[in-house]
Amino acid sequence: MLAFGIDSPDEMLKNTQQEQRAQHLGSQLRCLVCQNESIEDSSADLAKDLRKVVRQRIVAGDTDSQVMEWMVDHYGNFIRLKPPFTFTTALLWFMPVLALGIGCIIAFVTLRKRKHIEAEALSKEEQKRLSELMKE
Amino acid sequence: MQDITRRRLLWSIPFATAAVAGGGFLAMLSGLRKGNFDPREINIPVINKPIPPFSLIGQPPSAGFNQQELQRQTKPILINFFASWCIPCLTEMGVLQQLSSHIDIWGIAYKDKPDAVSGFLERNGNPYQKIGQDPEGNIGIEWGLSGVPESFLIMPGGIIKWHYPKPLSVASTQILLSLLQ
Amino acid sequence: MISKILSPEFGHFTLALACCLAGAQFIVPLMGAKVKNNRLMALASPLAWGQFMALTLAFACLITAAVTDDFSVLNILQNSAADKPLLYKITGVWGNHEGSILLWAFILALFGAIVSAYSHHLPLSLRAKVIAIMGGSAAGFELFCLTTSNPFLRVWPAPLDGQGMNPLLQDPGLAFHPPILYMGYVGFAVPFAFAVAALLEGKVDAAWGRWVRPWTVLAWALLTCGIALGSWWSYYVLGWGGYWFWDPVENASLLPWLTGTALLHSALVVEKREALKIWTILLAIGTFSLSLSGTFLVRSGILNSVHAFASDPARGVFILLLLAAISGGALLLFAWRAPNLTSTGIFTFFSREGSIVLNNILLCTMAAVVLTGTLYPPFVQLINGQTLSVGKPFFDNALIPIALFLFLVMAIGPVIAFKKGNIQQTFKTLSIAAGLSIICTIIAFIYLHQIFPSLATGLSIWVILSACSDFIRHIAFFKTSLGNSVKRMIGLPRAFYASYLAHIGVAITILGIVGMAASQQKIVEVPINTTIHLAGYDWTLTNIEDRQGANFIATEAVIKISKNGKVVTWMFPARHYFDRQKQVVTDVAIHTNFISDLYAVLGDSKNSTQSTPLFVLRLHYNPLAPWIWMGGFIMAIGGFITLTDRRFRIGTPAQRKKVKEA
Numbered sequence: 001m002l003a004f005g006i007d008s009p010d011e012m013l014k015n016t017q018q019e020q021r022a023q024h025l026g027s028q029l030r031c032l033v034c035q036n037e038s039i040e041d042s043s044a045d046l047a048k049d050l051r052k053v054v055r056q057r058i059v060a061g062d063t064d065s066q067v068m069e070w071m072v073d074h075y076g077n078f079i080r081l082k083p084p085f086t087f088t089t090a091l092l093w094f095m096p097v098l099a100l101g102i103g104c105i106i107a108f109v110t111l112r113k114r115k116h117i118e119a120e121a122l123s124k125e126e127q128k129r130l131s132e133l134m135k136e
Numbered sequence: 137m138q139d140i141t142r143r144r145l146l147w148s149i150p151f152a153t154a155a156v157a158g159g160g161f162l163a164m165l166s167g168l169r170k171g172n173f174d175p176r177e178i179n180i181p182v183i184n185k186p187i188p189p190f191s192l193i194g195q196p197p198s199a200g201f202n203q204q205e206l207q208r209q210t211k212p213i214l215i216n217f218f219a220s221w222c223i224p225c226l227t228e229m230g231v232l233q234q235l236s237s238h239i240d241i242w243g244i245a246y247k248d249k250p251d252a253v254s255g256f257l258e259r260n261g262n263p264y265q266k267i268g269q270d271p272e273g274n275i276g277i278e279w280g281l282s283g284v285p286e287s288f289l290i291m292p293g294g295i296i297k298w299h300y301p302k303p304l305s306v307a308s309t310q311i312l313l314s315l316l317q
Numbered sequence: 318m319i320s321k322i323l324s325p326e327f328g329h330f331t332l333a334l335a336c337c338l339a340g341a342q343f344i345v346p347l348m349g350a351k352v353k354n355n356r357l358m359a360l361a362s363p364l365a366w367g368q369f370m371a372l373t374l375a376f377a378c379l380i381t382a383a384v385t386d387d388f389s390v391l392n393i394l395q396n397s398a399a400d401k402p403l404l405y406k407i408t409g410v411w412g413n414h415e416g417s418i419l420l421w422a423f424i425l426a427l428f429g430a431i432v433s434a435y436s437h438h439l440p441l442s443l444r445a446k447v448i449a450i451m452g453g454s455a456a457g458f459e460l461f462c463l464t465t466s467n468p469f470l471r472v473w474p475a476p477l478d479g480q481g482m483n484p485l486l487q488d489p490g491l492a493f494h495p496p497i498l499y500m501g502y503v504g505f506a507v508p509f510a511f512a513v514a515a516l517l518e519g520k521v522d523a524a525w526g527r528w529v530r531p532w533t534v535l536a537w538a539l540l541t542c543g544i545a546l547g548s549w550w551s552y553y554v555l556g557w558g559g560y561w562f563w564d565p566v567e568n569a570s571l572l573p574w575l576t577g578t579a580l581l582h583s584a585l586v587v588e589k590r591e592a593l594k595i596w597t598i599l600l601a602i603g604t605f606s607l608s609l610s611g612t613f614l615v616r617s618g619i620l621n622s623v624h625a626f627a628s629d630p631a632r633g634v635f636i637l638l639l640l641a642a643i644s645g646g647a648l649l650l651f652a653w654r655a656p657n658l659t660s661t662g663i664f665t666f667f668s669r670e671g672s673i674v675l676n677n678i679l680l681c682t683m684a685a686v687v688l689t690g691t692l693y694p695p696f697v698q699l700i701n702g703q704t705l706s707v708g709k710p711f712f713d714n715a716l717i718p719i720a721l722f723l724f725l726v727m728a729i730g731p732v733i734a735f736k737k738g739n740i741q742q743t744f745k746t747l748s749i750a751a752g753l754s755i756i757c758t759i760i761a762f763i764y765l766h767q768i769f770p771s772l773a774t775g776l777s778i779w780v781i782l783s784a785c786s787d788f789i790r791h792i793a794f795f796k797t798s799l800g801n802s803v804k805r806m807i808g809l810p811r812a813f814y815a816s817y818l819a820h821i822g823v824a825i826t827i828l829g830i831v832g833m834a835a836s837q838q839k840i841v842e843v844p845i846n847t848t849i850h851l852a853g854y855d856w857t858l859t860n861i862e863d864r865q866g867a868n869f870i871a872t873e874a875v876i877k878i879s880k881n882g883k884v885v886t887w888m889f890p891a892r893h894y895f896d897r898q899k900q901v902v903t904d905v906a907i908h909t910n911f912i913s914d915l916y917a918v919l920g921d922s923k924n925s926t927q928s929t930p931l932f933v934l935r936l937h938y939n940p941l942a943p944w945i946w947m948g949g950f951i952m953a954i955g956g957f958i959t960l961t962d963r964r965f966r967i968g969t970p971a972q973r974k975k976v977k978e979a
Contacts, residue, residue, distance in 0.1 A: 008920065008933055009840045030706045032178050032282040036564050038708065045247075046282060049273050074280040076181040081708030088703060092693045096715050099685035103678035111666070111674075143656035150599060151648035154606070157692070158645065161637055164619050164699055168630040175619060175695055179704045 011048070013055050022055045025067055029054070030081050038081060178301060180280040187294045188278040192268025195245055195253050200268045206242075207294035212316055214241045215288040216264070217281055219248045220256035225285045228303040232263040235309055239316065243267040246276050246284045289315060320385045328378025329469040332419070335371035335426065336459035338364055342429070342452025346445035350517075358445035362433035365448050368455060369430035376423045379468055383410050389475030392416060392468040398481040398897060400868045408492040409482050414616065414632075415468035417495060421612070422458040424496070424503040429455060432507055432532075439528060446514035447507075454506055457639045465632045484869070484895040484902045490550040498543030498570060502608035504536025505573060508580060509605035512598045513647050516654040521598065526588030529601070531960055533584055537577045538956025544570050545949030552942075553905050560833070560945060563712045565620040568691045569611025575684040576604040579677045586670050589735060592662035593670070595655045596677070602651060606644035607684075613640055619695050667738045672730030679723040686715050717769055724776040724827070728783035731816055732790075746790050750782035770831045777824035777831075784817040811962040819955030826948030832913075832941025839936050840920070844929040852938030854915065855879045861932060869893040871904070874919045874932065878908065890919040890934075911947070914939040 013019040023040055029050065031042035039047040039054070050071075057067045071079050083089045091098075167173025187206055194200035206213060216232065218225040232241060243264035245253045250269065257264075270276055279288065282301060289298035289312060298315055300308055342364035349357025379392075383406045388394045396413045397406055411420040429451040436444045462468070511529040515521045547570065552560040561567060580600040586593045614620045617633025664670040690707045697703050732746050758775025765771050789795070791813065792805040839851050848857045860875040873891040877884060888906035895902065901921075908915040920933025 009842050012840065028710050030708060036562060036706070036708050041559060041562070045273075049277055053277055074180065074277070075282075076179060076704070078178055078180075078704045078706055081706050082710035082714065083705045083707060088697055088701065089693075089705070092689055092707065092711075093715075095686050095689045096682060096719060099682040100678065100719070103682060107674050107678060111664075140656050144652055147595075147655045148649075148652035150603070151645065151652050154644060154648055158637065158641055160696055160699060161613070161617070161619065162634075164695055165617060165630045165633045165637065167699070168618055168633070173699065175698065177698070177704055179702070 011051060011055075013059065018055075018058050021064060022051070022058050025054050025058075025064055026051055028068070028081055029071055030079050032075060032079060036081075178282050180282070180299065180301075182280055182288070182296045182299050185296055187288075187290060187296060190275045190278055192244065192270060192275060195243075195250055195267035195269050198264070198267045201242065201266055203294070206290060209290070210292050212239060212292065212297070213290045214239050214312070215244065215279075215290055216241055217244045217246045217270075217276060217279070217284050217286045219246045219284045220252040221248065222284045224303040226260060228285050229260040229263065231304045231306060231309055233261050235304070235312075236263040236265075238313060240265045244275065245269050246281070247271065247273045320381050320387070323374070323378040323381040325378060325382050325387065325390050325469040325471060328375045328382070329467070331371045331375040331378065332459060332469070333463060335368050335375060335422075336456055336463060338368040338371060339426070339452045339456035339459055342368055343449050343456055346449040346452075350442045350445050350449075353442075355441060358441050361445045361448035361452075365426075365429040365433045365452060368452065369426040372423050372426040372459075376419060379416065379419060380407055380410055382469075383407065386479070387475075388477070388479050389471050389473070390468075391470045391472050394472060394476060394479045396479070396482050398479040398868070401479075401482060401487070402867045404489070404492065405482065405487050409486070411495050412482060412486045412491060415462070415466045417499075418458065418462050418466045419468050420496065421499050421503060422455060422462055424499050425451070425455045425458060425506060428503055428507055432510075436528075443514055443518055446517050447510045450510035450513045451506060454510075454643055457642060461632075461635050461639060465629075465635050481868075481895075481897040484893065484898055484900050485554065487902075488550070488554050490546065490554060494543065494546040494550055497539055497546060501536055501538075501540025501543045502570075502573065502611070504532065504539055505577060505601075505605040505608050507532035507536065508584075508601040509647070512601035513650060515598060516647075516650050519654060519657055521587065521594040521658055523588050523591050526584050526586075526591075526597070530581075530584045530588055533577065533581050533601075534956045534959045537574070537581050538953040538960075540570070540574050540577060541949055541953045541956065544574060545946045545953070548949075549946045552946075553907055560942075563690075563709045565691055566611075566615050568687050569607075569615055572607040572611065572684055572687055572691075573604050575680050575687065576600055576607060579680040579684075580604055582673045582676050586662075586673050590662035590664065590670055592660045592664065593674070593677075594658050594660050598655060598658070599651060600677075602644065602647045606640070606647075607688075609636075609640050609643060613637060614691075620691065662736075664735070665737045667733065667740060669730065669733050669735045669738065671738075672726060672733055675726050676723070676730060679719055679726065683716055683719055683723075686719070687712070690715070717773075721769070721772055721776055724773075724780055724824075727820060727823070728776075728780045731820070732783065732787050746786050747783050750779060750786045753782055754779035765831075765835070770834060773827050773831050777827045780824040781821050784820050788813075788817060811958050815955045815959040815962070817955070818958065819952045822948045822951030822953075822955060824948070825944045825951060826946075829941045829944030829946075829948060833939055833945065836937055836939040836942070838938070840933070841936070842920075842931045842933050844931055849934070849936060851936050853880060854885065854938070856915075856917070856934075856936055858932065858934060866893060868897070869895045869902075872919070873904075874917075874934070876906070876917055876934075878915060886915075888915065888917050890917040892919050892921075909943050911943050912941065914942040916942075 013022060026040035027038045029039045031037045031039045031044055031047035031050070033046050034042045034044050037047075039050045041047075054067055054071075057070060062070070068080075077083060083092065085093050164173055164175075168175075187203055189203045191202035192200045206215075214235070218228070235241065241263050243266070245267060248269070248271065253267070253269075257267075268275075273281075279286075285303050287300045287304055288296050291297045298312060300312075302308075304312075342361060345364065346358050346361035349355070349360070381387075382390045382393050383397055384403065386393070386397070386399050386406075388397075392413065392415050396409055396416075401409065410416045429448060432451060433444075433448050436447065439447070508529050511525065511532065515525055544567075547567070548560045551562070580597065583593045583597045583600055587597050613633065613636040616629070616636065618630060619633065662670070690712055693707050694705055697705060728750070729743065729747065732743050734742075754775050757778045758771055761774040762768070762771035765774070791809055792802045794802050797805075837852050839849060841847075841849055843849065843858060845858055845860060848855050850856075855878070857877040857879070858874060859877050862873050862875070864871050864873060871891045871893050873889050876888040876890065878886050878888060886908045888908055890906040891904040893902045893904055894900075903918055906917045914937070916937035916939055918935040918937075920935055922930065922932045
């Protein structure tokens with residue numbers, strides 16, 4: 001876990017275990033005003049403020065899920081870089097399985113069918129030969 | 137012959153998918169032009185929620201205010217976060233001046249210095265009934281602020297009715313005024 | 318003198334001329350093919366050359382304007398300044414929207430010219446059609462350039478100095494990254510043109526597969542280089558130590574890379590076995606469409622990115638129309654014509670073809686996930702107004718398992734025979750590699766304590782070892798005399814070496830990513846002459862100096878790195894202050910020994926009231942970090958080696974047949 005945005009040592013917690021938790025949490029939280037950067041990665045002011053809040057809450061004894069809840073409460077699901085599984089995000093989360101499934105089905109069906117076509121094509125050729133033989 | 141039609145329909149799926157995506161993009165582009173689609177928009181879940189606990193020191197000569205005082209109000213209040221260092225806030229001041237005759241506006245100076253705030257208000261006029269100071273930006277975070285200016289419409293009892301995370305425009309104040317009636 | 322001839326007006330004129338020639342290049346050969354007129358079809362090549370030369374002149378005009386500081390040209394005014402170093406005056410030409418579109422069109426014309434130079438062995442009508450499709454796409458981009466993104470617009474009165482360039486872009490990396498990346502994107506226009514031409518011809522055969530494959534490999538290798546360079550650029554310029562951010566711009570380059578990699582493999586099946594034809598055609602169309610839509614999405618303002626390009630909905634509409642014409646047209650043609658194509662080659666599931674089908678499924682699944690993740694937020698917002706974010710944690714979760722499975726397959730595939738594989742033979746070849754890889758995975762787990770990184774390590778080693786095992790089997794090492802093995806080694810077709818290198822390159826990149834995840838860092842605020850211990854090295858801040866740069870003022874730290882009392886190296890991280898833009902750019906110092914990087918960033922120092930000033934330093938130790946990009950370049954080298962394979966250079970099956978007949 002790396003905190004690229006932190007630009008001063010006094011932002012970090014003295015307790016390394018707590019600091020690690022804070023960095024892990026921060027990497028899951030979006031810096032709202034920047035694009036697709038986590039608050040740990042961003043040097044924006046708001047990201048700095050949010051980093052501070054995460055650390056304050058951890059020191060105050062919040063669990064990881066409580067900190068996350070606090071953030072979602074204040075900023076909505078927009079702040080989560082990993083969206084929660086809901087009805088709206090179902091397609092997003094099912095996409096890997098869906099794409100894999102569709103791919104496998106298409107491959108399976110076409111490959112099976114191909115043998116069938118091949119068999120037909122061969123029999124036509126045989127028929128041709130047969131008719132030629134008949135002519136002779 | 138029928139088989140080829142069926143296969144053609146099957147092989148139109150990539151085109152159909154691309155067409156749907158293209159239609160979506162077109163809708164987004166027209167939304168971008170008209171201003172009703174903004175990919176930078178942040179919708180924070182505050183509508184119909186109670187205001188957060190907070191307490192602000194005042195920007196002299198105004199006294200500060202807090203959660204309880206805001207809850208006690210009997211008429212709607214517009215909370216407006218602003219800063220003297222923020223250029224969009226400057227453009228918003230004219231709209232706020234006009235609005236102040238329809239609704240009481242309480243300002244919160246975000247990450248600002250008292251001297252800079254009074255200078256800003258002297259130059260651009262003061263639409264605020266009360267002004268509190270949030271020098272560290274902690275209160276802003278409690279409110280779910282993502283930048284300045286931002287405005288919240290608070291109904292009597294301390295419920296947030298409306299939130300606008302951009303500089304107020306004439307169009308957006310009309311939405312606000314319609315909510316008051 | 319030169320600037321008089323190569324004036325912006327002349328550039329504007331040659332751009333318009335190129336657009337007309339490209340239009341003719343599109344229409345004339347297609348008409349010729351329709352009426353079966355060989356003369357008209359033969360015009361394709363000269364028209365392509367004409368368009369390329371006209372565009373070269375246009376591009377030269379823009380560069381001349383940039384180099385001679387012609388601030389009466391709006392584009393130069395907005396992006397350049399007199400005191401900018403010469404190199405950046407040139408590279409700055411494609412550092413902005415208008416210039417980059419001109420570069421895009423220029424590369425498209427370049428590929429058109431190269432295709433016409435290297436396609437004499439193609440049947441006349443196929444060749445004419447391929448060049449025509451290239452011309453059609455080029456005409457679209459040149460029209461886009463002329464109408465909404467003209468780089469030659471003048472302003473009056475001309476100011477004395479320009480507004481300068483974003484200091485972040487003032488970097489040698491920018492000189493190479495965009496052109497190579499664009500060559501990758503645009504390179505996929507050639508397989509696309511081949512696919513559309515094949516649909517028009519109504520014929521896809523082994524020869525087609527052989528013709529299209531080198532172009533695919535070329536585009537893929539360039540795109541790989543471009544992505545690796547971009548990632549390296551963000552590693553050393555942005556100063557965050559990060560190398561991949563799942564930013565929309567990065568995803569836009571990853572998408573065609575994933576489908577392009579799939580195309581590379583499926584075209585092999587078309588060439589060798591005359592199977593997967595329809596699918597390969599679709600992949601070729603899809604890959605170029607993804608290259609195009611990446612440009613569209615980034616420049617339209619629909620997706621926001623840290624890599625800011627002036628976005629403009631009006632331009633977005635134009636590119637969308639262009640996209641509709643190029644990709645929509647091709648997909649419609651595909652729906653109409655593809656059912657007439659039949660594949661003849663049959664194969665069992667356990668065969669090289671079967672493994673490539675699986676490779677395609679997995680790569681396309683990854684592409685589908687990246688595409689969905691990138692487009693989900695704007696589409697959800699459009700449909701129900703909700704805003705949400707999809708970032709690194711999502712992509713990591715969704716993609717890593719698929720990628721690991723792909724690595725598992727990718728080691729086995731090349732060992733299996735075409736048509737019908739022999740399970741026992743495959744197992745025999747790979748058993749040692751498999752055993753060693755399992756041991757490595759266990760060792761990695763003991764050190765890393767995490768499942769996915771250990772699996773990734775083990776599977777990377779699996780990919781490398783299986784390539785080695787296959788090589789040993791092919792040269793019959795240990796089985797025959799050493800001399801015989803060397804002879805076999807020399808006789809082995811270059812394509813084999815290419816595929817070994819490309820696969821090993823992927824494994825090296827993955828090892829780099831795993832190593833990078835175990836990096837160590839320290840952020841400190843210290844006075845001069847302090848020593849910091851990190852990762853077994855002593856980092857001593859010995860001095861801080863100010864110095865004057867070309868168009869910036871630098872504050873430079875001097876850091877002595879020593880290990881066990883011996884000086885290893887000196888590092889000079891700096892902060893460059895650009896007065897014109899009032900912007901500070903960090904200049905990262907990196908010391909690499911190709912196994913790990915020492916990475917130092919000088920932070921913002923606060924004006925402290927203390928007598929001894931304190932300086933913020935961010936120090937990283939990044940194990941295996943250079944491997945991330947080295948792997949990318951090894952993959953690309955593999956690609957370039959394929960191009961030199963004599964099976965591509967000497968005649969095609971069709972040609973040989975003709976020779977026999979004669």
